[in-house]
Amino acid sequence: MLKIKDNQSLNYNFALTINGSVAGKVFIDKNANNIKDQNEEYLAWVGLEIADLKQKDYTNQGGNFYFENVPLGTHILKILPESLPAGMRPLNGYEYKIFITEAQLDYHNLDLAIVYGN
Secondary structure, three states: OOOOOOOOOOOOOOOOOOEEEEEEEEEEOOOOOOOOOOOOOEOOOOEEEEHHHOEEEEOOOOOEEEEEEEEOEEEEEEEOHHHOOOOEEEOOOOEEEEEEOOOOOEEEEEEEEEEEOO
16 A cells, blocks of 8 residues: 655656547338438348457348447448348448547437348
8 A cells, every 4th residue: 555645746647548429220111212211211230340349230120330449540330140030231342431539529410221132
């Protein structure tokens, strides 16, 4: 145990890291317009991964996914093809480039459209 005497000061240095988060929703885009329309449903159990961090998440019943402790830098968010229902694919590809910066730590409100067809 460290004892500090009267009128004595003690300094500690701690390294801090800045981390962000990535969040969004996956939905079935029936008309392939890349917009979540009122008659379109969110999709549960879609697997997503930030590969360089070895972090995976699966969407919940509301289509939500969330990654925390994402360090500053460029990351690739991937939709796991094997997690999609048969006959479905992402409208805009399986990979999305994400930039986490000090100015934008939280990369939220991503809407990822899934469509029918190969």
